[in-house]
Amino acid sequence: MLGDFTYENPCRLHFGPNALDELSGELAKFGPKVLLTYGGGSIKRSGLYQKVIAALEAAGKTVVEVPGVMSNPTADKLREGAKVARENDVDLILAVGGGSTIDYAKGVSVSAWTEGDPWEHLYLNMEQPTGKIIPVGDILTMSGTGSEMNAGSVITNHEEGLKIGHVFGSDVMPRFAIVNPELTFTVPDYQMRAGIFDAFNHIQEQYFSGTDDNTSDYIAEGLMRSLVHASRIAVKDPTNYEARSNISWVCTWALNTLIACGKSTDWEVHMLGQAIGAVTDATHGMTLSTVALPYYRLVMPYGVKKFARFATSVFDVPADGKTDEQLAEAGLAAMSDWMDQIGVVRHASELGLTKENIPAAVRATIILDGGYHKLTTEEVEKIFRQSL
Known part of the structure; x- marks a missing residue:
């Protein structure tokens, strides 16, 4: 191997049919306010949403939600989530879904306290976050993107005809990931x-x-x-x-x-x-x-x-x-x-x-x-x- 490199990945990953049992222990490590984000509602039909809410309530968390994350998260949706996260001063963003939802959560985590428009600064100009970064955790329902254990976030801006991915530093990587392959059975x-x-x-x-x-x-x-x-x-x-x-x-x-x-x-x-x-x-x-x-x-x-x-x-x-x-x-x-x-x-x-x-x-x-x-x-x- 040639050259120098540094390897760091702070994500703790729980894998297997019983992985969701580890959620309560992970939630205990963070403050009381949680932003829950997810997609179009399939997690409600499958019953996963109800299990996650029960775990959040048992952990004494105050929960705010940003549902409806689309398969290609948009700049407007990013701004919406950043506003909710900032106004509620959340301690953790919990993403439940596939790569788009987790990408979105990481985008919100760096956007909420960054001055100015997050699309312009963090994606178009590829600048680094200027404010505090909100920790992210995730529960994966679709395998493919690897977003559950990396620092990447891809956002689409239809008005400008652009889709841009920004790979941030290790401080944006999810703090924990829950990967139960059985949850991926519900994916089309x-x-x-x-x-x-x-x-x-x-x-x-x-x-x-x-x-x-x-x-x-x-x-x-x-x-x-x-x-x-x-x-x-x-x-x-x-x-x-x-x-x-x-x-x-x-x-x-x-x-x-x-x-x-x-x-x-x-x-x-x-x-x-x-x-x-x-x-x-x-x-x-x-x-x-x-x-x-x-x-x-x-x-x-x-x-x-x-x-x-x-x-x-x-x-x-x-x-x-x-x-x-x-x-x-x-x-x-x-x-x-x-x-x-x-x-x-x-x-x-x-x-x-x-x-x-x-x-x-x-x-x-x-x-x-x-x-x-x-x-x-x-x-x-x-x-x-x-x-x-």
Whole structure:
């Protein structure tokens, strides 16, 4: 491994069928006022909301709520939550839901006491929080984003046609996370499949960079192999606990900063996917599945040895005297077959991307340089056109 790095993750994660039993002990560590945030109401239908409220009441907490967090949390919703958190001077934000709800909670945690407009300062200008940061805890109901154990927060501004993620410092990471894979059984099939690909691509974004012999890459390969195996089971048997628990665990480790250690990391597929989300409001994981292969086919010649390794180490493509180029192409073909097996969206036109709004998506795309090749604006447009 080359270079220097510091690893820190303060999140205490409780995992398994009885993980929710640990909530009361976690709540005791924080002050009396709690902001509870969640999405569209599925946690009420499943009965999880009632269990959480009972735990909060038993812990003597005063609870205020911000429900209705959408799948792509907006700048306006962020401002609403920040106002509620500030006016009630809450001691903890408890997010119950998937990655969007947890992303939102972290956004509120840094926005409530930051002077000025949080969208402008924290997302558009990528500034650091200026006020106190409210602790966050989470109860995960959908695996995929890894938001339960990282400091990232993605917010969408429809008026400006932008979707921007800000990875804050370790002081924004949730203080605790409760991950019961059984809670993910209630997620719609479409969302489960989207989450699987989101996690897979999180690993790819960190894997496809650098040329040194890096321990992080070996860990990444193991995570990808596990996810591919478990996903094939889960799409056929969504309530298979073993498969869903492995998916949940992989999704957490895919983006809790561990496998980024010693890496430059890429993240361009996410920039492309978020740009599609900015103009269509489509499900995040599915935006990634439409642009990943066009992107990787374009950059593969610049990092062909790693792509060849990906083929043999993740998808068991036999070398059989193949050149690195042939192996690399076979690996992407195997990835394409797997994507069809788990049923993710392959064409961005199904998500609302059109030839007419491609220019807006190009404008919304942030071009990074951590991977094997820095895209040109023309190449961004080419990828979007190929994704249709």
